[in-house]
Amino acid sequence: MKEVVKIVTRKSQLAMWQTNYIEDLLNEAGFETEIIKLDTIGDKILDVAINKIGSKGVFTEELEAALYAGEAHIAVHSAKDMPSSLPDGLELIAFTKREKMHDVLVSDKDIDLTGKLTIGTSSTRRVAMHKRFNPHFNIVDMRGNLQTRIGKMRDGHCDALHLAFAGVHRMGYEDLIKHHFDLSVFTPAVGQGSIAIEASTSLNPELKQKIIEAVNDTDTHACLAAERAFLKKLEGGCSVPVFGLASQNGDQISLRGGIVSLDGQTMIDDEVTGSMSESRELGEKLGDMLISRGGKELLNEIKRGL
Numbered sequence: 001m002k003e004v005v006k007i008v009t010r011k012s013q014l015a016m017w018q019t020n021y022i023e024d025l026l027n028e029a030g031f032e033t034e035i036i037k038l039d040t041i042g043d044k045i046l047d048v049a050i051n052k053i054g055s056k057g058v059f060t061e062e063l064e065a066a067l068y069a070g071e072a073h074i075a076v077h078s079a080k081d082m083p084s085s086l087p088d089g090l091e092l093i094a095f096t097k098r099e100k101m102h103d104v105l106v107s108d109k110d111i112d113l114t115g116k117l118t119i120g121t122s123s124t125r126r127v128a129m130h131k132r133f134n135p136h137f138n139i140v141d142m143r144g145n146l147q148t149r150i151g152k153m154r155d156g157h158c159d160a161l162h163l164a165f166a167g168v169h170r171m172g173y174e175d176l177i178k179h180h181f182d183l184s185v186f187t188p189a190v191g192q193g194s195i196a197i198e199a200s201t202s203l204n205p206e207l208k209q210k211i212i213e214a215v216n217d218t219d220t221h222a223c224l225a226a227e228r229a230f231l232k233k234l235e236g237g238c239s240v241p242v243f244g245l246a247s248q249n250g251d252q253i254s255l256r257g258g259i260v261s262l263d264g265q266t267m268i269d270d271e272v273t274g275s276m277s278e279s280r281e282l283g284e285k286l287g288d289m290l291i292s293r294g295g296k297e298l299l300n301e302i303k304r305g306l
């Protein structure tokens, strides 16, 4: 008899794509899989901006309850949606090989970036970056899953949606991409493009090891360790305008990251390079560098303004 891995996930189409991707990896490794689908607060409350809902784990808490209760062995998340600190007794055990990390503009129309475009997004990072780099854009809040947002765009709420390439690609909307943002200018949120596996620290160690072997990409894991350590130093979640992206070259990791004020006026950013075996320390180092340049004060000011 094959061993069964019980997987808990959100119900959205993107979450299901990502869960099916994990299922395939586990099935190839000889496991059977069972899916439990749950709604999170982030899925239920759609008329409030994410940073106003208040809870840090808006897309994670209900899934974590299933892990605590032992109803599921693992939860599947977009790595980007994971707070930098997890609740006691839970850990991220694996990260999948990353999809392309950059952001894109999606639209039915031809897009002229020099024009007065109305852009839909619910990310404070994207709003702040546009205020800095594209102050002529009009930004409107756009919540909901990808399908809902595209529907709202087609109803005339905005000219284009600002989204992660990864989600657009996974949902098959690539032909609507009208612009690819440059990674070095429009640096993504920490974790963008990777799928994270969360488990209880009391998960059977042998099962945990087998799941890691089936799912984890070592290079991505090292990059995400650096990015998440950086975010943790800044005590940031996915709702603050912090960006961070690590890339790996041989046994070296380079990490670029920063904070941008909500009005786009102030940006503190820097880059560090170091050994892949010390990726977490590298992230902490970059965090400390930004803090010494006034990063904490900037973040406090941002949090007051949210």
Ligand SMILES: NCc1[nH]cc(CCC(=O)O)c1CC(=O)O
Binding pocket: 078, 079, 080, 081, 162, 163, 164, 165, 166, 167, 191, 192, 193, 194, 195
């Ligand atoms: N914030 C929601 C979210 N979480 C993960 C993705 C896309 C997939 C990914 O980045 O891994 C998205 C949508 C988006 O930002 O466009």
